[in-house]
Amino acid sequence: MDEECCDMRGMLGFLILFLVSKKPMHGKEIADEIIKRKGEKPSPGTLYPAIKNLREAGFLDEVKEGKTITYTLTPSGKKALTVAKRKFCKIFLGVFP
Amino acid sequence: MDEECCDMRGMLGFLILFLVSKKPMHGKEIADEIIKRKGEKPSPGTLYPAIKNLREAGFLDEVKEGKTITYTLTPSGKKALTVAKRKFCKIFLGVFP
DNA sequence: GTAATTATATCGGATGACCGATATATATAA
DNA sequence: TTATATATATCGGTCATCCGATATAATTAC
Numbered sequence: 001m002d003e004e005c006c007d008m009r010g011m012l013g014f015l016i017l018f019l020v021s022k023k024p025m026h027g028k029e030i031a032d033e034i035i036k037r038k039g040e041k042p043s044p045g046t047l048y049p050a051i052k053n054l055r056e057a058g059f060l061d062e063v064k065e066g067k068t069i070t071y072t073l074t075p076s077g078k079k080a081l082t083v084a085k086r087k088f089c090k091i092f093l094g095v096f097p
Numbered sequence: 098m099d100e101e102c103c104d105m106r107g108m109l110g111f112l113i114l115f116l117v118s119k120k121p122m123h124g125k126e127i128a129d130e131i132i133k134r135k136g137e138k139p140s141p142g143t144l145y146p147a148i149k150n151l152r153e154a155g156f157l158d159e160v161k162e163g164k165t166i167t168y169t170l171t172p173s174g175k176k177a178l179t180v181a182k183r184k185f186c187k188i189f190l191g192v193f194p
Numbered sequence: 195g196t197a198a199t200t201a202t203a204t205c206g207g208a209t210g211a212c213c214g215a216t217a218t219a220t221a222t223a224a
Numbered sequence: 225t226t227a228t229a230t231a232t233a234t235c236g237g238t239c240a241t242c243c244g245a246t247a248t249a250a251t252t253a254c
């Protein structure tokens with residue numbers, strides 16, 4: 001419990017999946033987008049394992065070009081995101097203005 | 098990482114604060130509302146410590162009537178919720194349809 | 195008055211999200 | 225070619241969330 005009453009821990013995988021669904025990205029782009037939204041940079045030790053989990057769950061495909069790896073959603077990832085979004089919206093109904 | 102790609106761990110305090118902001122409630126009512134939203138019941142060992150944290154942070158006032166305790170937001174709790182909601186909306190911008 | 199039910203509370207332990215430091219590999223600069 | 229910067233990845237450890245079991249206290253049922 002931080003001073004802002006919640007740390008929103010446990011939402012990183014969901015957020016990554018959502019971000020990649022809007023546009024295929026590589027890790028650095030995902031990190032930058034999270035900085036814009038959360039105001040703080042996720043540690044590489046946080047971000048890349050989270051990406052790896054999504055990949056191992058079959059939710060992300062990767063295309064390696066040189067040193068960058070671009071991630072896209074698999075069909076299974078799209079489905080998982082749909083389910084998670086529906087759940088998310090139901091839980092937090094009314095929070096958004 | 099569960100099969101739905103996120104467990105939304107770390108959001109319970111925020112959710113409780115939001116629910117109580119809409120209507121003063123006691124613990125059982127909060128639990129029932131969470132069941133409706135998440136589809137599963139929070140363990141008492143989860144719910145009551147979370148409430149206690151919010152109370153000790155100065156975000157909740159309590160009025161005891163018999164065996165039930167009704168919680169309301171303190172001014173500080175209202176302010177914390179406002180800050181947390183703004184943060185939440187910024188992070189998850191675009192997730193809601 | 196005793197038993198059963200309900201609401202609140204605590205405890206120990208497990209899980210896993212997260213961070214900082216560090217490692218590797220590719221690309222760029224000098 | 226050597227040095228630097230960038231992108232990705234891993235490891236060890238910490239901390240908070242969460243659960244199941246259990247406890248307390250008040251209410252209701254009998």
